[in-house]
Amino acid sequence: MAAGEGPINVHDHGTALDKKHFRVQCNYCGKVVSGFFRLKCHLGGIRGDVTPCENAPQNVKELFNKSLLERKTESFSKEVGDPHHPNLPRKRNCYPNWNSDQHNKHETTQNGGSCFARHVDMDSAPEDNLTDGATFSNGGIGFQRAIRCETIKDALSMQAQKSIARFFYETGVDFSAANSASFKRMINATLGHGQTEYDVPSCQELKGWMLQDEVKEMQEYVKKIRHSWESTGCSILLDAWVDEKGRHLVNFLVDCPQGAVYLRSSDVTSFIGDVDTLQSVLDGVIKEIGVDNVVQVVACSTKGWVGDVGKQFMDKCKRVVWTVSASHCIELMLEKIGMIESIRGIITKAKTITKFIYGHETLLNLLKKYTLGHDIIKPSKTRPAMPFLTLENIVSEKQHLKDMFASSDWKTSFWASRIEGKRVADLVGDQTFWNGAEIALKATIPLVRVLCLINQADKPQVGYIYETMDQVKEAIKEEFKKKKSQYLPFWQVIDEIWDTHLHSPIHAAGYYLNPCLFYSSDFFGDAEVAFGLLSSIVRLVRDQRSQDLISRHLEEYRHARGGFEGGSALDQRTNIPPALWWSHYGRQYPELQRFAIRILSQNCDGASRYVLKRSLAEKLLTTGRNPIEQQRLNDLTFVHYNLQLQLQSGTRRRDIVAEEIDPMDDWIVDEALTHPKTVNLHG
Incomplete structure (x- = not known):
């Protein structure tokens, strides 16, 4: 029988000499032990009150060793219980036929359910008439303690195995990596001095009982x-x-x-x-x-x-x-602004600069010298934001770039006399490029900042997106000194996508129900907001009676009367999330409270x-x-x-700067930004 084939019958490896005194002789070395369970320990090499057999075949040793360790883990789980040891692993069934070895009904708990009592060899009980307490009348406590120690060590090892398994499940790493010698060395290199090695889970364990436990x-x-x-x-x-x-x-x-x-x-x-x-x-x-x-x-x-x-x-x-x-819609806004002829021309020129510098090692080293190690290409989680983040970096390094192309380092370089080098140097010295870059940033950076805010948000945003988009438009207007001819083209792009795709009735309802905004002096409840609130009530509230109650109680909210009076105070409406505010101050109006909490608990991002x-x-x-x-x-x-x-x-951990998109794709390679790549989803 090869190792790992399944349960093994101990009676095939020992001979009963004296049933009255429970004496059994090992078939391989002739040693006499008390009972078939001790014979299992003898054959499996489990040290305690019995010495390991030196003559047993290796496959026999491995099978009995696995069988005993399995029982020890099971017994330990039963004994300590989850309430006292919440981090210890549960009982596992590694082998399909394991339960066939648990058939005997003579198992007893005379010793109070101790580890010793549960580890009596039940396979030999019918034949040998064994009972708990008689098996190891002398020296049993020592064996019991040894089993306990081994069991605790096994349980801790299993907990380590479980952590390793979770690493595989979380990252999606192929299970075959568990068989790698390098992986095992890496895991065991983390152990302190004097500790034994972890038993790294096998592929079969990762796909078997460990996965089922995790499920x-x-x-x-x-x-x-x-x-x-x-x-x-x-x-x-x-x-x-x-x-x-x-x-x-x-x-x-x-x-x-x-x-x-x-x-x-x-x-x-x-x-x-x-x-x-x-x-x-x-x-x-x-x-x-x-x-x-x-x-x-x-x-x-x-x-x-x-x-x-x-x-x-x-x-x-x-x-x-x-x-x-919301993030997808803002990306669409940035894409469309990036396709406006004047903006696209500026982005193309910025790409010419970055492609030239980053395409040659000597020039990149020169850039790092003059920018004190700073890069001008900025990676981003989304492609539409990356051109404007990079342009922002270029503008911030404007003086350093000018100094670089005016330096003796540049003038004496090989590239200074090349047509490509002269073109880039002239571009850096062209004030119209810098003026155009400033205009592009005024129109787009407010949108980029909102995109970053949405992606990083750690609280529901439905109650804020309506106001936020208004603030974006106002910020762009201020950047252009309120000159309508300059900001209006960008407003039109934002309004088109807002009206067609982004705006939703629950965004207007969230704006109205957000006490932080509603009770502020600049709240503006126009017809669009009123219609969005009414539409949300009709759609999300099923019965007519509840709809009527909500409409009636909104008057109490609007005038800050009754239960809402205390919640209208500045510190109350600004210091806690809107949904939590409603849980505190909307209790007198349960239908309205439930409606408000359900809307204000949602995110506007996908x-x-x-x-x-x-x-x-x-x-x-x-x-x-x-x-x-x-x-x-x-x-x-x-x-x-x-x-x-x-x-x-x-x-x-949603950061607008991430490694998902390689900035070199658009800023080094020849694919022009005249064909911007969209993010993921156009399925």
Whole structure:
């Protein structure tokens, strides 16, 4: 029998000499021990009250060793219990036939459920008439303590294994890396002096019991979040894309104040062009979550099938609001501004400068000398923002660039006499370029700053986006000294995308229900705000009675009467989030309170903020594997994406500067910015 083939029968490796006194002889070395359980320890090399067998075959040693260690871990889990040791691993079943070894009904708890009592060899009990306490009447306590020590060490090792496994699930690293000698050395290099090596999980363990344990834990985490949807409501985030095979795929995420969770992935390729069927797919997701729980669907794009569904969604689905990701809409604004002829010309000239300098090592070293090591290319999480962030850097280094091209270092260089070098030097010395750059930045940097704010936000933004976009427009107006002829072209771009895609009734309702804005002196409740509030009430509140109560109680809120009186104070409305404010001051008006909390608990941004990798979903949606492998991949996808979301929900580490996009793509390579690349989602 080869090692790892499964359970092994101890009776095949020992001979019962005296049933009355429970004496058993080892078939390999002739040693006599008390009972078949001690024979297992003898054969498996478990030190305690019995010496290991030196003559037993290696495969026999390994099988008994694994069997005993498995029981010790199981026993320890039962003995310590979760309440006292919450971080210790649960019982695991590593082998499919393990339960077949637990068949004997003579197991007893005469010793109070001790580790010693549970480790009596039950296989030999029917034959040998063994009872607890008789097996090791002499020296049993010593063996028990040894087992306890080994069990604790095993449990801690398993906890380390679990942490290693979570690393694989979280990062998506291929399980085969667990077999790498370098990986094992890396893990064990972290151990302190004198500690034994960790038993790094195998590929089979990562795909087996460890994955199932992680699935169960993640299901509990998701379950807790689902319970919050009834009170705060939730948003469905669409993450759609077209893969290299031309398939139209989508991840469905569910977002709420407690965190975002991954629901499922779907291949909708066969439904493209059939908007009604695509709508029914989305209706199925809404139904699974609960139509009373869903406040809005946040689309990732305005084009492709997502855009097609969005055009008819509000007519087809009467109880949920359709919105488009705010960051995506702002990216569209930046793209469109970047295509204005004057702005595009400035960006092209800026690219000429960066391409020339970064294309030659000697010039790059010269740049670093004059800018004190600063780069002028700025990476970004989104392509539309990168040209303007880089242009901002170039303008900030204006004097250093001028000094560089006026220096003797430049004049004596090889490139100073080249046509390309002269063109760039003239460009840096051209004041019209710098004037144009200043205009481009005045029109775009306020939008870039809002994009950064939305991506970094650690609180729901629906109650702020309406006011924020007004502030952006006012900031641009101020940058141009209120000269209408200068700022109006940029306002028109912003208004077009706002009116067509970004503006939603719940944005207006959020603006009205946000006490920080509503009770301020510059609140402006025009017809658009009033209509958005009314539309949200009709769409999100099901029964007529509740709608009437909300409308009536809004008067109390508007005049800061009753329960709202204390909440209108400046420190109360500005120091706590809007949804929390309503939980404190809206208790006298439960229908209005629930309505306000559900709206103010939503984000206006989409799935792109979580930057989930699509490769695992693409693999999951590829057919042809057997049902067992498909289920395993489904479990892995569920764990992987929810681990990613769980980590990000706690930190909100959304930084506009990131490494997802290589700045050299647009600023070194010859693809011109006259063909700007959009972000991800046009599926």
